[in-house]
Amino acid sequence: MKTIGLISANYSSSEFGELLENRSLASLPYGGRYRLIDFALSNMSNSGITTVGVIAPYDSGSLIDHIGIGSPWSLGRKSGGLFVMPGSAYGLQSVGSRFLLRDLIKSRRFFERDDADYVILASSTDVWNIDFGPVISQHEESGSPITMIYKKIPKGEDYYGYFLDIDEEGKVKSINTEGYAWSNYFTDCFIVDREYMIDFMKWYETLEYMDTVQIIRDNMDTMNIDTYEFKGYLGKIKNPVDFIKVNQDMTDYDIRNEVFCNIERPIFTKAQDEAPVFHYKEADVRNSLISAGCRIEGKVENSIIFRSVNVGKGAVIKNSVIMMHGEVGDGAVLNNVIADKYVSITDGVKIYGTKDAPVVLGKDKKI
């Protein structure tokens, strides 16, 4: 059965300060060489989906620069391929779900011109590696027009968003926001019959200012919604604290293997071509991810270093994320710091954030 994909990137958050000053959350650098949207795009591509729409955010420059015509995800195609569609001027702020109905209606042609049976709608900022194949198969058998993907999480864990109350047959009974009481966390990704989606947009046209999942929640009694359980890793980033944590999750053997080292489903990104990393004699790197083009003379621990970062002699970097082209001077000390692209730290400067309040250094900053 033919499936197409639609990725919503038209939302932002005010919690990231300078990190999102000139970019969308979807194009936030992550994991040493990626942007968050790489996961959604790679998941679609690895599941054999060859027509993918992206609803662009208002501040779309860095996102469009990154995804281009979609060739890294095999989406630079004659038939199908990547479609970038402008989102509406006011995208969603960080709320439960990410599918502003107005944006879907604006992209109506994307749904109408294709003859696919199903559409997978996914948000653009989650870190996960999922095979949509089994989701599509289960959806096909279920007879429901919508299947929502959820993950069981331990009660009390600090997730935000929607939680599903599911009956014995696996159908959704209700959708709730009081997460702490529920453990079926909605991944902000669902599959829907394409024709049903077209009808849905007509039925609820007057509610175009609302999020699609919110509309589903409010009209549960008229809908038959199936569920699919995702059992893998799901990294959600809602603020700088999560950002460091979800980056550091990739130093965990099992998580890294699942997300990054799956030979059948690699995560693709725009190709950069940097030299191998040179670790000098004095270098001391522990439990960290280092990307190509770096030259390391100092100490790096529990940190993520993007490409072409220079770490000077005697410098110490701990629990930090240093984005591309950073310069960390000799003897500088960084702890719980997020440094955006081209940040330059002078010799000997010491910057300490804390686990709960990391220091964020904006692009091009010199300290």
Added chain:
Amino acid sequence: MKKKQCIAMLLAGGQGSRLGKLTTNIAKPAVSFGGKYRIIDFGLSNCLSSGIDTVGILVQYKPLILNRYVGTGESWDMAVQDGGVHILPPYASETGGEWYEGTADAIYHNIDFIDMYEPENVLILSGDHIYKMDYNIMLTEHLDNNADLTVSVIEVPWEEASRFGIMSTDDEGRITKFAEKPKKPDSNLASMGIYIFKWKVLRKALLDDHDDEKSSHDFGKDVIPKMLADKKKLFVYRFRGYWRDVGTVKSYYDSQMDLMDDMEHINVFTKDQKVYSNSNFYPPQFIGPKANVSDSLICNGCTVYGSVSHSILGSGAIVGDGSVVEDSIVLPNAKIGRNCKVKNAIINEGYETEDNAEIGDPDGEVAVFGRAKLSI
């Protein structure tokens, strides 16, 4: 289509048998180099930085990895409309099929290909040399001299001169004598196997050479001596820089250690004349909590739990817990198990060692271990 001033023909068909196990199932130009590169990257990247966007790659020996690696040439910005890379294997014609019998014969069989682009000049390259060079400077000299052929040469130590093709020149740089591996060299200018020919002149020379039954159809042995004898205008272009023909396991090892130990030699970190590769889909390297990495080049996709010093780890290589890797080169996707000792060794591509293995002679010559595993 625009006519080309100069297109390149890159000879990539040789086996490189002196590289032993490295070329058991991989053509020499496709052998891994410097962690994330393959040898052919240097020639292709030089073309890119010299503005040459049309390259024919002549393949013959075990070209599968090479063909896949080069692909559309996109990695070297050569996926262009009016040029690009072309893989040129031997092919059959009305009179049957033939293998390429020598360097000149390989070009002879592709005369029609070169004619399609109607170039003024043709640059002949070897796909197995390590160097950075701007061919434009050589081309400019070639044009200024109105030369029929310009041979790129490099000064070699006199005691080594008898291993090379040696050019003697007059004061203007015009070649007066060419001697292949002379016992008593009277010059120390060695041919680097890089030639720029006027296409019209080369075309005729190739046709003549093909008809010559005594010829071994080699540029160095046959075509160039004949052109010299015919009083064609042959000039040298003096290249001053790092250049290595990595013909043996030792030179293959040494030149990679050069790349790491002295970045003045062939600095892959510099942005000018950058060396490009097609190996960029790996995640960042992971250095484990108890790992110890020093004085080493480590690529994307590597996972290191053990200790690595003065070594190069290729893309996707793994070093297990408790293992010690010293003075070694671990090729892409090779896996060193736990508690291994690796010294003075080259571990072949995709090869997986047992746990507790001791590999390499700590006091002896560098050697290659394992058979390369072909994968994508």
